[in-house]
Amino acid sequence: MIPSKSALAGPAILFCPADRPDRYRKALERADSVIVDLEDAVTPEQKQAARDHLREWCEDPRNHSILTTDPVRFIVRVNSPSSDFFVDDMETLRSTPVRAVMLPKTESPEDVDRLIAELPEVAVVALCESAAGVARSLDIARHPAVVAMMWGAEDLLASIGGLSSRLPDGRYRDVARAARGTVLLHAAACGKASIDSIYTNYSDTVGLAEEARDASGSGFTLKACIHPTQCEIVREAYAPTPEEIRYARELLAAVNESRGAASFRGTMVDDPLIRHAENVLRRTRTL
Known part of the structure; x- marks a missing residue:
């Protein structure tokens, strides 16, 4: 059975490189949910080592309760179906009890179908980070295997020929704000959880707090983090005064x-x- 939206733990969800298994448990201690990343956080040369580390961690009996009791706390971001690494990612995950997968560069329900064909029982977090993905985000959110939607700013701007998602003062450009709102509304329309994109300048705690408060006020279920210190800031921003x-x-x-x-x-x-x-x-x- 695919875990439900209500199983997502938030509001702070933290990315962790898959080739650093020493950080998995530490990330779980700091964040509400963790995304172990086989994609952007791992160089092509380290992909197989990262898969091996992930498999070994999942096989360790000390970690079984994390993967079975609260399965959507531990999410694995695989490489996109169009990449050369997708097949090997699928082979690795088939041998683990991982129950939640983030699918990057999702552009259509068919992308989700391809993942589900390989891993029939996983809950899917669809990451829309291109113009095509945002444009079809309603169709993607309607897919029964999708439990959450996330948007990505920098890949989106790159996909349309932009130079950066933010203005010099740190605010999102209008096109990024439009994409952010679109994915949020389409997730909500389909009863799915929503994840706000990362705040890359982890030293700017004030900017993160402001953006997290806006994410909370706008209705995002979770806010993605790239550094453990961001998690408590996000929690405080989401907590009502x-x-x-x-x-x-x-x-x-x-x-x-x-x-x-x-x-x-x-x-x-x-x-x-x-x-x-x-x-x-x-x-x-x-x-």
Whole structure:
């Protein structure tokens, strides 16, 4: 059975190079979920060594509970189906109990089909990082094997001939923001989890906190990290503040006490405001 969206642990999901098995458990200790990366984080010369390390780690009985009890905490990013490394990745994963796979450069439901043909029972995190992938992200999100959607900024800009995803002040260019919103909305429309892209400047803690707060406020389920120190910043950004929690509780109390239309702090309360408040309190129970 394919794990469900609800099995995803967040909000901080951390990339870890597959050729550094000494970091796997450390990453799991720091983050809510981990993506062990066979793709961009590993040079072509190290691909096979990385696969061997991954297989050996999965075979170690000390790690079996991680892979079986909470299977979507441990995700493996494979190489894309169009690469020369995909077949060997599939051969490796077939011999492991890995239950969640990130598929990079996903551009169509057929890409997901190809992965599922090799690994029928895995949960798929589809990474849309090209113009074609973003354009077809709704169709991709509809695929029953997909449990989460992620977007990638730099590969996207490269695919359309751009030079960088961000302006000099660190803000995303409009085209990147459009892609970000598109993938988020299509994931939500299909009831799938959503993962915001990485913040590459890991020394800029202020910029990361601002972007993570925006990701949280916009509705992203998780925020991807590339350094362990980013995880706690993301968690803090996703956690409602005491004032936000107090406001939500008082608003819902006012609604419950009212026999008709409710007014709270000078504002008429309608259904969207009620759901916003419920979302705040829901996060206090899950973060």
